[in-house]
Amino acid sequence: MRTHIRCSSPTTSQKARTSLGSAGTLSGTRNRTRHTESTAPSVPEFKRRVAEGVYDIDYMNPYHCTVINEVPGYQAIARQSEHSIQGIVIVAKDSEFSDLSDLASSTVAFPAPHTFVATLIARASLVQGTPGHRTAFVRSHDSVYRAVSKGLFPAGGGIFRTSSELEFEVRNSSRIFWVSAPYAGHAITSHPSLPPGIRTVIQTAIVGLAKHAEGQELLAKLGMK
16 A cells, blocks of 8 residues: 655655654564655645645644544544644844834734644734734745745744754844744644554554664654654
8 A cells, every 4th residue: 555645844754754664664564555755835735735635644733633633534643752842933133123012013924824833823922912013924934934034024933843954044044033832742643544454553653663772763863752
């Protein structure tokens, strides 16, 4: 059987390819399934594909997990232990902003309307503390960071993980201006059409990584538990 896996970025795609391959080796399931990875070009396109049930296995934030659990019915099969995500707002490194209220009347860039902590949580805080600000959606986390780096927007929303994956030049041109409280992290989910036996094999392989020295080493390299 061929399993179609969604990954949100090339870096995440490499992580998924490495972890699934190693998980299969450790659990003895490498030859039972084949898989392909797919990276959506933008958050809106990813959401469209998920709504249409394109992916058999997915990695998504808590908000999307709740929505797609109803339609088309994706189910969580694993998540990181003791893992949380935090939203951030970045500004140009040399900017004079010191408080969210300084962004009043400014246009703040976000990946997409329903990105969990990068948009929903950050916007909720801005609504409370920054009256009069405007929003712009630029399709991806990378686009937010690069837009702020180029001076196209004074500020933008994101998360620690994606900001840390940027090349040094982009990362070094901005600074983290605001940090949200921690929230439950992303989960690995499966489409309801995936046969229960395959779902169990994948779940067992992923969870089993933490039970082997080689698997623990792999997870540590990925910054995962």
